[in-house]
Amino acid sequence: MTPFEQSASRRTILTALAAAATAGAPVLGQLTAAAPAAALPSDTTLPEPTEYFSxxxxxxxxxxxxxxxxxxxxxxxQQFDLKMSQKYDFxxxxxxxxxxxxxxxxxxxxxxxxxxxxxxxxxxxxxxxxxxxxxxxxxxxxxxxxxxxxxxxxxxxxxxxxxxxxxxxxxxxxxxxxxxxxxxxxxxxxxxxxxxxxxxxxxxxxxxxxxxxxxxxxxxxxxxxxxxxxxxxxxxxxxxxxxxxxxxxxxxxxxxxxxxxxxxxxxxxxxxxxxxxxxxxxxxxxxxxxxxxxxxxxxxxxxxxxxx
Known part of the structure; x- marks a missing residue:
C-alpha cells in the first residue's frame, strides 16, 4: 500500500469512528463496513503523502x-538530593x-x-x-x-x-x-x-x-x-x-x-x-x-x- 493509500485508509477509519461516536452506533460494525482504499490506475498522479497525525x-x-x-x-x-539539610541544583x-x-x-x-x-x-x-x-x-x-x-x-x-x-x-x-x-x-x-x-x-x-x-x-x-x-x-x-x-x-x-x-x-x-x-x-x-x-x-x- 502506498503512503497515499495508507493515509486514505486512516482517514476512512477515523471518519467511521467519528460517525459512530456521534450517532451512538457500534464502532466495530462501521469499521467492518468501511471499504479499503480502491486500487488506483497505473497512470494516476498521486499527491504528496498526508502528514502523519502524530x-x-x-x-x-x-x-x-x-x-x-x-x-x-x-x-x-540523573540528579538527586540525599541530604536533609542542603538543596541541590536540578x-x-x-x-x-x-x-x-x-x-x-x-x-x-x-x-x-x-x-x-x-x-x-x-x-x-x-x-x-x-x-x-x-x-x-x-x-x-x-x-x-x-x-x-x-x-x-x-x-x-x-x-x-x-x-x-x-x-x-x-x-x-x-x-x-x-x-x-x-x-x-x-x-x-x-x-x-x-x-x-x-x-x-x-x-x-x-x-x-x-x-x-x-x-x-x-x-x-x-x-x-x-x-x-x-x-x-x-x-x-x-x-x-x-x-x-x-x-x-x-x-x-x-x-x-x-x-x-x-x-x-x-x-x-x-x-x-x-x-x-x-x-x-x-x-x-x-x-x-x-x-x-x-x-x-x-x-x-x-x-x-x-x-x-
Missing part, C-alpha cells in the same frame, strides 16, 4: 522501522530537535551541541562543563525524510512530552527556508544574507535574550512577535499551547526556526549526517558561536530561576 501514528506504520527509517535519542541526567532546561536527522538538517547536531555534547563523539561524554537534558527524533531515510515530519503541536512522543513537562524551560530547534518567512525585502533582500534565526515560543523573556545573544554572536535573529515581522511569521512563532516548547512547568518556552542557509553554514560540509558530524568543528567557528550564544541565553534565563 508520532504514535508514525510509529505504528509497518513500513517504517525504528533504527532504519527513523531514530529517537534522548538523555535525562535540570531546568531541555533541548529538543523534533525534526532532526534528514528532516530538518543540522538540528540534531545543534541539539547535541547546545546540550553540551559533541555531534561526533560516539562515546556520549560531554565536552562542556554544563549539560542539559535533550530529546531528538531523527529521519534516517536515504531520501524523502520530509515524509517523517510531524507538526510540533501533534507530537505525542511520551519521552518528548515528559521531558518538556519536567523542565522550567525548553529550547526547541526547527528548520525552515528563507522564502517561507516573507521578511521585509527592504531589510532582508532575497539576494542578501539568507541566514536567519526566527525566535518564537511563549516565553517572552527567553525570546528576548536569545535574539540578543544570537545577534551579538554575529548572526541574524528576529523575534517572531516583533511587529515589524509578525504579520508573516505566524506559522513560525511557536504560539500553540500544545507545541512541546510550551508544554513546560511554566507553560511557556522558546523555539528557533533556522533557515536552510544558516543551518548549512554551521558545517564545513553539510550534505550528510556523517559530513555534519565530522565538520561541525571546522566551520570557522560558526557552529561554536551559535551554540554558545544559545547556551548563554539559557544561562541568563536560569539565573532568574533560583532553586526554591
Amino acid at each position: 508520532n504514535t501514528d508514525l510509529y505504528q506504520q509497518p513500513h517504517l522501522v525504528e533504527g532504519t527509517s527513523y531514530s529517537r535519542r534522548y538523555r535525562r541526567h 535540570p531546568r532546561t531541555a533541548i529538543l530537535a523534533l525534526h532532526g536527522g534528514g528532516i530538518e538538517i543540522g538540528t540534531s547536531e545543534l541539539c547535541l551541541g547546545i546540550a553540551g555534547y559533541s555531534p561526533s563523539n560516539s562515546s556520549g561524554d560531554p565536552i562542556l562543563p554544563t549539560v542539559h537534558d535533550y530529546f531528538m527524533f531523527e529521519g534516517l531515510l536515504s531520501e524523502g525524510n520530509r515524509a517523517l515530519h510531524v507538526t510540533s503541536k501533534n507530537c505525542d512522543d511520551h519521552v518528548a512530552l515528559s521531558t518538556a513537562a519536567s523542565h522550567l524551560n525548553v529550547l526547541s530547534l526547527h528548520g525552515c527556508t528563507f522564502d517561507q518567512l516573507k521578511l521585509p525585502t527592504a531589510t532582508y533582500p532575497a539576494t542578501g544574507d539568507r541566514s536567519v534565526a526566527v525566535v518564537g515560543g511563549l516565553n517572552a523573556a527567553f525570546r528576548s535574550v536569545l535574539v540578543a545573544e544570537i545577534n551579538n554572536a554575529g548572526f541574524q535573529a528576529v523575534d517572531a512577535y516583533d511587529p515589524r515581522y509578525s504579520a508573516t511569521l505566524g506559522e513560525f512563532n511557536g504560539s500553540h499551547i500544545k507545541n512541546p516548547c510550551n508544554r513546560t512547568m511554566l507553560a511557556m518556552g522558546a523555539q528557533l526556526e533556522l533557515t536552510t542557509e544558516l543551518r548549512q553554514s554551521l558545517f564545513r560540509v553539510h550534505t550528510s549526517r556523517e559530513d555534519r558530524a565530522n565538520t561541525w568543528n571546522d566551520s570557522d567557528g560558526r557552529f561554536e558561536r551559535f551554540r554558545d550564544a544559545c547556551r548563554r541565553a539559557i544561562a541568563t534565563v536560569e539565573a532568574g530561576q533560583p532553586i526554591l
